[in-house]
Amino acid sequence: MNCCTDLYQHPLTHHLLGDSFHPGGLETTRSLAAQSLVNRTSKVLDIATGKATSAAFLVKQYGAQVYGLDLGMDNLQIAKQTYRSLTKLRLISGDAMQLPFSDNSLDVVFCECALCTFDNRDAAMQEIYRVLKPGGFIAISDIYLNQTLPIELETTLNRWLCVADALSHEASIKTAEQAGFSQIRFEDKSASILANINSIKHKINALQQLPEKLLQLAGTLPIDSLKNGSIQDALIQLAEFIEQGGAGYYTISARK
Numbered sequence: 001m002n003c004c005t006d007l008y009q010h011p012l013t014h015h016l017l018g019d020s021f022h023p024g025g026l027e028t029t030r031s032l033a034a035q036s037l038v039n040r041t042s043k044v045l046d047i048a049t050g051k052a053t054s055a056a057f058l059v060k061q062y063g064a065q066v067y068g069l070d071l072g073m074d075n076l077q078i079a080k081q082t083y084r085s086l087t088k089l090r091l092i093s094g095d096a097m098q099l100p101f102s103d104n105s106l107d108v109v110f111c112e113c114a115l116c117t118f119d120n121r122d123a124a125m126q127e128i129y130r131v132l133k134p135g136g137f138i139a140i141s142d143i144y145l146n147q148t149l150p151i152e153l154e155t156t157l158n159r160w161l162c163v164a165d166a167l168s169h170e171a172s173i174k175t176a177e178q179a180g181f182s183q184i185r186f187e188d189k190s191a192s193i194l195a196n197i198n199s200i201k202h203k204i205n206a207l208q209q210l211p212e213k214l215l216q217l218a219g220t221l222p223i224d225s226l227k228n229g230s231i232q233d234a235l236i237q238l239a240e241f242i243e244q245g246g247a248g249y250y251t252i253s254a255r256k
Contacts, residue, residue: 048114
């Protein structure tokens with residue numbers, strides 16, 4: 001997960017993806033919040049919170065007490081400055097495999113667009129189950145893969161979007177079941193990721209018009225790939241792969 005944490009803090013990644021790779025944006029968060037009965041009495045954990053966009057939304061929209069947890073210290077510092085006025089938002093550094101919460105202490109745990117990046121998703125799911133109160137909810141959005149990524153997509157996009165280890169949608173449901181969750185509600189949201197891909201392509205088109213020296217400021221993201229169009233070609237292939245059912249995007253809400 002550390003490689004993805006570092007990459008998602010990169011300025012150019014932020015320009016292309018926004019605060020996080022989050023297809024559907026806050027409308028996805030809103031839908032999951034409704035399914036998870038988030039309200040002003042809820043204690044909510046947002047795992048891999050990034051710059052805490054979703055966490056802050058849950059505080060402002062529902063009045064919930066929200067804990068945003070992330071490994072990326074740069075993002076957490078930005079979030080602390082951005083949302084310092086939100087007294088019901090607490091931002092903490094921590095690992096999804098060792099959640100710093102006691103048993104049966106939370107009402108809802110969100111994990112948006114991050115589960116497929118975890119080194120041990122089963123351990124993470126077991127930790128989530130542990131910290132939830134009986135009757136509490138998990139709210140997940142993530143990538144699914146029903147087929148292995150073609151090699152040209154894996155080499156170009158995997159280290160950027162961190163998706164090569166994503167599960168099939170059936171296996172995603174099974175992972176929740178094996179952790180002990182019930183009342184599992186799976187929804188396919190692949191149209192959202194196709195919209196994200198289209199947005200990223202437009203941004204890359206704009207970046208390709210910039211002078212080389214400005215792109216040099218981007219640092220570690222593959223500048224040559226931006227210039228020669230290989231990332232854009234891969235995004236087109238990825239869109240086709242999704243449309244053919246090889247991959248997609250889903251949400252799951254389930255109950256302890």
